[in-house]
Amino acid sequence: MKKLLIILLLTFSMTGNAECIFVELEPFPPVINDDGSGILPDMLAAIEAKTDLSFQVTIATYARAKKDLHDGKVKLIGLTPKGNESKSFYQSAIELDWFFQATVDIYAQTPQYLNEENLTTNSIGTLTGNADFMAMVTNISREKFIEVSSLEQLARLIVKNRIKAAIFERASMMSTINRLKFSNIHYNKLITIPAGLAVNNTRAGQTLKKQLDKALLSLNTEAYLTPLNNFNQLANSGIVTTISDKKKR
Known part of the structure; x- marks a missing residue:
């Protein structure tokens, strides 16, 4: 009985000492889904199993x-455009070493609007908190962008002709268009940028960064990210169709 009590106390001590990390993630399917599932939450769960860290994940806009x-x-927040945020962002945040390459496309129902020279003020949609760095990395005037709160809203605005084009990451945008069963939406690749995670730029944040960098190195992150290959290997331009449709051709 005494031995059992010691085991229970040790177990309680180990679980009780787990550090809870509050996390906010922007929807980025299939990496981060609206319901909190996805590739990155699975990776965080694997880190929980390897460390004394635990994660409480909330879905939020990137701006929030x-x-x-x-x-x-x-x-901890994500996904960030690693190395491409504003100077003010890096005054209070520091990014992890880990990242993956994200393909950014422009989407439109009318092919002429894939050319930004044909787009005017407030005619390009992207998600809340993304317009500034999207304008910077694509070299498109910031005044041409508007921000909306969700990928579904972004796709619907294109179909309803409320905006002429949208710019966002490929897998997220295409999976949303596929889920909504929208057709005849054209795309063109603009750029590939690294996407990652950021922590507070404080002593505690830097300690957390070291823990997470080490934990991520121990994971086979490429295996987790395999579903993105189906999107990233598509042609640089075309019409959005389902991945299964692409495989049949």
């Missing part, structure tokens, strides 16, 4: 995630 990280309300 950045603000809450700056205010110290959360300890």
